[in-house]
Amino acid sequence: MLSQIGKSASKKAMRVDLEIYYEAMENLYHPEDNPEGTFPMNIAENHLCWDQLRERIQQVTRDNDIPEWVASYTDPAGAPSFREATAGFLGKFLFHCPVDPKTIAFSGGATSVIEMTSFLIAEPGETAVIPAPSYPVYTGDIGTLPGVKRYDLQLPGDFSKSEYDFDLELLDRTKIEIEQARSTFRMLILTSPDNPTGRIYRESDLRKIAEWCMDNEVHLIVNEIYGLSQLDITHPDLKSEYEQPTQFVSFGKIMEEFKSPFLHFWYSFSKDFGVSGFRIGLLHSHNMDLIQAYRNAGLGHSISNYTQWVMQEVLNDHTFLSSYFNDFQKLLTEAYLAFTRGLKKLEIQYNPSRGSLFVWMDLSEFLEKSEDGEEKLWLEIYQQSGILLTPTHGFGHSQKGWYRAVITSIHPSEMKVALGRLGKFVQKRRNT
Numbered sequence: 001m002l003s004q005i006g007k008s009a010s011k012k013a014m015r016v017d018l019e020i021y022y023e024a025m026e027n028l029y030h031p032e033d034n035p036e037g038t039f040p041m042n043i044a045e046n047h048l049c050w051d052q053l054r055e056r057i058q059q060v061t062r063d064n065d066i067p068e069w070v071a072s073y074t075d076p077a078g079a080p081s082f083r084e085a086t087a088g089f090l091g092k093f094l095f096h097c098p099v100d101p102k103t104i105a106f107s108g109g110a111t112s113v114i115e116m117t118s119f120l121i122a123e124p125g126e127t128a129v130i131p132a133p134s135y136p137v138y139t140g141d142i143g144t145l146p147g148v149k150r151y152d153l154q155l156p157g158d159f160s161k162s163e164y165d166f167d168l169e170l171l172d173r174t175k176i177e178i179e180q181a182r183s184t185f186r187m188l189i190l191t192s193p194d195n196p197t198g199r200i201y202r203e204s205d206l207r208k209i210a211e212w213c214m215d216n217e218v219h220l221i222v223n224e225i226y227g228l229s230q231l232d233i234t235h236p237d238l239k240s241e242y243e244q245p246t247q248f249v250s251f252g253k254i255m256e257e258f259k260s261p262f263l264h265f266w267y268s269f270s271k272d273f274g275v276s277g278f279r280i281g282l283l284h285s286h287n288m289d290l291i292q293a294y295r296n297a298g299l300g301h302s303i304s305n306y307t308q309w310v311m312q313e314v315l316n317d318h319t320f321l322s323s324y325f326n327d328f329q330k331l332l333t334e335a336y337l338a339f340t341r342g343l344k345k346l347e348i349q350y351n352p353s354r355g356s357l358f359v360w361m362d363l364s365e366f367l368e369k370s371e372d373g374e375e376k377l378w379l380e381i382y383q384q385s386g387i388l389l390t391p392t393h394g395f396g397h398s399q400k401g402w403y404r405a406v407i408t409s410i411h412p413s414e415m416k417v418a419l420g421r422l423g424k425f426v427q428k429r430r431n432t
């Protein structure tokens, strides 16, 4: 009764941890009402500054009449006034250079942006290369409808660095390998800061990679969905972990100089703003054919005008945004420090992060050497401590036993309890 895609989608869950996540959400920890409850730290949610943003949004809806355009159809790529507000926000807070609103197109969350971009620039069967470990859901976003294959690029090196060392020869070799397998290296997807490691790409490397991609006619897309979830690495308790750190430079700034049809940028309001439920994602590109294709094909993916209006009012208030991002960085850095201090006490290694909502940590000493060892350990941690981490399968890395914890999805006051539970699990396993 279903198409081939329908049949396969009916059998494949979007992610393997969803059922357990819903179960954990029904049994959340509460100090008085449910002290044995759970800590879901598997889904990339940011709850740190929602109170502040909610208040500003409520002010918008309380103090303003809804404009006429909100009830009607608008440009499927985004209402002009929303594109303008977003260009102003990106230019000031992330790119640090002016952005032309015409180079922006919206759709429902980064998920839809990834899917739309993939089917507009790649043919089914072509390949997207993604340095590993990386966001598991890329596989479905580029694969389910666009039919693009994921190639997990295994970068050499350990997880002790907060910046990528990128060797262009690896791209040359990968291109040959993909062509020998009768596919085409069509897209290179980088995420910076990265999910799950929190690493960033250096400006100098981004420039080199961009040049390689333009020379080889490969589309380079940098996903900066965590672009403003940056840690304050000048914090006195953090400084010593970073030797000669380079400054984070947005790919948007580099694109402005090259203005190439092969360079693109993804963003979403789900992480830095913590409004994953609003479903706002965007493509920024100087390839105007791609933006036009996005518009012409995108009506079914467009965002509600009401959401666009509310967010445009918030984005136009740069005083509020400055204060919001200031507070967010402080809270994010505190959450990171609290979690990593706990890991240090337990002598658990982690990848020093520059940003994102995660800590990527090494639990391989507890891993059973079997096919399903990683899944078993993930379940045991949940069953014995109530902490639900992200299952490590799907990140695409060959090094086993590393797990991702989302540090922004639980209340900062609960972090101590969660770490205490992790500590008990670790001690018990080390004593047996």
Ligand SMILES: Cc1ncc(COP(=O)(O)O)c(C=O)c1O
Pocket (backbone or CB within 6 Å): 044, 108, 109, 110, 111, 112, 135, 191, 195, 223, 225, 268, 269, 270, 276, 279, 280, 281
């Ligand atoms: C790297 C990356 N891209 C895209 C997404 C999906 O974002 P959205 O909720 O805007 O669809 C996520 C969510 O975790 C992500 O980590």
